[in-house]
Amino acid sequence: MGLYTRFFWLIVLVGGFGFAHAQSPIQVDSLPDNGLLLRSGWRWHPGDQAIWASPDFDDRRWSPIQPIQSIDELPDFQRSPLGWLRITVNLGSAVARQSMSMELNQYGASELYLDGKLLVKLGTVGKNYAQQQSYTPATWERYLLPPLTAGRHVIAVRLSQHRPPGYVPHLYYQSLPIFFVKLVRTEKTTSEVAEQLFASTLTNYMLVGIFFMLGAIHFLYFYYRRQRINLIFGLTAASCSLFIALLTSLGVITSPEAAEWMSLVGNLMVTLFMTLLLAIYYVYLGYRLSWLFWLIAVVLFVSRLLLHYSDYSKAGSLLYTVTVVVLFIDGLRVSILANRAGRPNARLVLGSSLALLLILVVGGFASAWLSDAYPTYAAYWGNATNLLFFVVLPISFAIILAREYAQTNRSLEARLDEVEQLSAEKESLLKSQNETLERQVADRTAELRQSLAELRSTQQQLVQREKMASLGELTAGIAHEIQNPLNFVNNFAEVSGELVTELEEERAKEPDKRDDDLEAELLADLRQNLDKINQHGSRASGIVRSMLDHARNNTGQPALTNLNALADEYLKLSYHGLRAAHKDFNAQLIVDLQPDLPSVAVVPQEVGRVLLNLFNNAFHAVRERQLLSPAGYQPAVTVQTRQVADQVEIRVSDNGTGVPSEAAQKIFQPFFTTKPTGQGTGLGLSISYDIITKGYGGVLSLDSTSASGTTFVIQLPIRQRPGADQHTD
Incomplete structure (x- = not known):
């Protein structure tokens, strides 16, 4: 059957054939060229007994059946899918002399007996679907019959056709013939x-x-x-x-x-x-x-x-x-x-x-x-x-x-011809234009080189200006900060002078009138005052040393640094520096430092410069907002430190004016600033970014910004990556 015919019948899905029952036995006197299909004369009985294969068994009480029909048209077989089919044929002498074969087709499994002898097994007959091994013969399969004599012959078929499980398609189960037997002449089989x-x-x-x-x-x-x-x-x-x-x-x-x-x-x-x-x-x-x-x-x-x-x-x-x-x-x-x-x-x-x-x-x-x-x-x-x-x-x-x-x-080829023609016409014009452009490019290159040299000079001046501006702000903070220890030194020196006067007066008395306990107490107070003077003098000396270190051009060698102390010191320096310029400014300083924060190998002056820059920006932001909306507003700057995995994180937050969203992505670009003209060079954050990222392999990011404040985050690896270059200005 051709593919088109299969497709045609799959679409219309016509069922089996409807032929009238013939009386048994079937008389076969000749075989047509295309074979003889045994359509009628079959009898069927449910159940399974070996005696039913015998040619002498009386099957007259069995039910007539047309097995070439589908199981969908034979509901009795569908209810009892295990049973036997029998048909009796009378072969004429002319047919018996021919060599015959059988063309078979089925859905389930069967055993075909000829005159009580097993002729062929198609699969394995079973009592249920799991036991049944189904077999459908291929298109060209033919089964040779043994030599037969003229007269009566019985074909018995033990057959099972169980319904497949629900997940298996069952189109063939419903549409294929239950059992199909066609007698063909053997010599026609090969050519057919x-x-x-x-x-x-x-x-x-x-x-x-x-x-x-x-x-x-x-x-x-x-x-x-x-x-x-x-x-x-x-x-x-x-x-x-x-x-x-x-x-x-x-x-x-x-x-x-x-x-x-x-x-x-x-x-x-x-x-x-x-x-x-x-x-x-x-x-x-x-x-x-x-x-x-x-x-x-x-x-x-x-x-x-x-x-x-x-x-x-x-x-x-x-x-x-x-x-x-x-x-x-x-x-x-x-x-x-x-x-x-x-x-x-x-x-x-x-x-x-x-x-x-x-x-x-x-x-x-x-x-x-x-x-x-x-x-x-x-x-x-x-x-x-x-x-x-x-x-x-x-x-x-x-x-x-x-x-x-x-x-x-073809259209593209025509356009290509037009392009080639235009190219030829413009080629000479392009040559002359190229010569002119080359001269202009040479002149422009010379101008650009001169402009580049001027730009580099200007850039160096701006970098130095930023550094000096940072130094000036630091100096203002140091001046305010150094005043406290100097006041203590002066006060304790004055008090010590008074104690010396009292001691001298006590020593000037007659020996029997001197109070030894008072002298010991005065000496103890003097010693305590000297300790205080030494302590605050050291504090003032440290502040001056920080100023000198910040002003030096070289950065020094990395050393294990307590970032908590560094952050606290530069927060106060930045705050007092702004207060020195604006006496009426006050802000809340919120310090949240992790006590057991590990030390990090950095150059303190460089990281201090970054912190001072971030603190200065934060204080300027909260002062700007205070000037814009003073009612009920409390300026606050927060510094937090903590260890995150193998990094130390420093967060500098403020509740100031914030950074506009369009400026957030350009905040670390050189010469970009959000401050008014003349109040910033635009290099502070750029230099800070280079110090943290290029110098220490860390991260400096703008973590959040809104109308209510800004947060900058510094992340420094506890162990710097090998070979990391230290940043220098």
């Missing part, structure tokens, strides 16, 4: 099988190759041109190629369950093929996929699944057939609309649609007629019709698309 294989295989291989190449070509077109029509066409060709390959493979599959799955996938592929063909109509002719298209697609796939999984296969077949007809009608409708609208190539699309419909109708009826009248030529006609049916639309669209691409190529 060869003709069928040649006709179907040649056509099918041609179709698979054609559609595979079409799909590959259009997938490549889609890859390079990104046009949706090429993608849809490629998927159409691929689905058809897969469908034909699967349907061809069914002829060699002997496992019914595997055949069920292959049939399901193949029929879904042919459904996808038809759906995508309709989509090609819509897309190529310039129409959007309508609701009717999607409805047709959904109903096609649902009805196809119903055919394979539902017990109402006839209803599913009818729904599927009607939907296929609607699909072709919708394709014709779109073609006619496009033709009326004057769309390009609409007539060719409409003509190919009508040709496809003509092939489907004429080819189907002709194949059915030839199968009965001229079976020798039926396979050739069916496969030829099959070839035309599948290739007419894809080949038509391929030709149309090829024509369009050819027109596009």
Whole structure:
């Protein structure tokens, strides 16, 4: 049976045959060229007894049955799927002298006995589906009969056909014949099988190759041109190629369950093929996929699944057939609309649609007629019709698309000629312009070099200005900060002077009037005051040392540094520096330092410069906001330290004016500043960023900004990466 005929009957899903029961035994006096199908004369009985294979067993009480019908049409067998079939034939002398073979077909498993002797086993008969090993003979399988004498012969079949589990498709279970026996002449078998294989295989291989190449070509077109029509066409060709390959493979599959799955996938592929063909109509002719298209697609796939999984296969077949007809009608409708609208190539699309419909109708009826009248030529006609049916639309669209691409190529070639002509006309003009441009570029390069030298000089001046500005702010803070220890030194010195005077007065008294305890107390107070003077003097000396270190050009060597102490010191210096310039400014200093924070190997002056820069920015931000909205506003600057994994994190936060969102991404760029003109160089954060990232392999980021404040985050690795270059200004 050809591929087209299989496809045609899969669509309409016509059931078995309805023939009148014949009386047993069946008289066989001759064998037709295409064989004798044993349609009637069979009897059936449920159960399983070995005696039923005997030719002497009386089966007259058994129920008549036509096993060439499907189980869907024989509900008694469906209720009792394990039983025996028997038929008695009378061979005429002319037939008995011929060598005969049997063509068999079934869904389940069977054992065939001829005159009580086991002739062939197809699978393993079982009491249930799990025990049953089903077997469906391949298309070309034939079974040679032993030499037979004229007269009565009994064929007994022990058969089981159990229903598959719910997850397995059961289209073949419901539609294949329960048992199919056809007597053929052995000398005809080889030529008949060869003709069928040649006709179907040649056509099918041609179709698979054609559609595979079409799909590959259009997938490549889609890859390079990104046009949706090429993608849809490629998927159409691929689905058809897969469908034909699967349907061809069914002829060699002997496992019914595997055949069920292959049939399901193949029929879904042919459904996808038809759906995508309709989509090609819509897309190529310039129409959007309508609701009717999607409805047709959904109903096609649902009805196809119903055919394979539902017990109402006839209803599913009818729904599927009607939907296929609607699909072709919708394709014709779109073609006619496009033709009326004057769309390009609409007539060719409409003509190919009508040709496809003509092939489907004429080819189907002709194949059915030839199968009965001229079976020798039926396979050739069916496969030829099959070839035309599948290739007419894809080949038509391929030709149309090829024509369009050819027109596009011709248009591109014409434009290329125009471009070449214009290029020749402008080549001389370009040469002269190039010479002029080269002179201008040389002059401009000289100017740029001079500008670059000036820019570098200006940049160095700005860097020095930023450093001096930072030093000036630090100096103001130091002046305010150093005042405290100096006040203590002066106060304790004055008090110590008074104590010395009291001691001298006490020593000047007569020995019997001197108070030794008072002298000891005065000496103790003097010693304590000297300690205080030394302590605060050291504090003042340390502040001066910090100022000198900050002012030096060299950065020194990294040393283990307590970042808590460094952050606290520079917070106070920055705060007092701003207060020295603005006496009325006050802010809340919030210090949240992790007590056990590990020391980090850094150059204290460099990290102190970064902290001073961030603190200065924070105090300026809160003062700006205080000037804008003084009512109820309390300026606050927070410094936090903590260890996060193998890093030390310093967070500097304020509740000031914040950084605008458009400026947040440029905040670390050189010469970028949010301060008014004349109040900032735009280098502070840039230099700080280089110190942290390039000098120590750390991170300086703007973690959050809003209308209510800003947070900067410094992250320094506890162990600097090997070979990290230390930053220098």
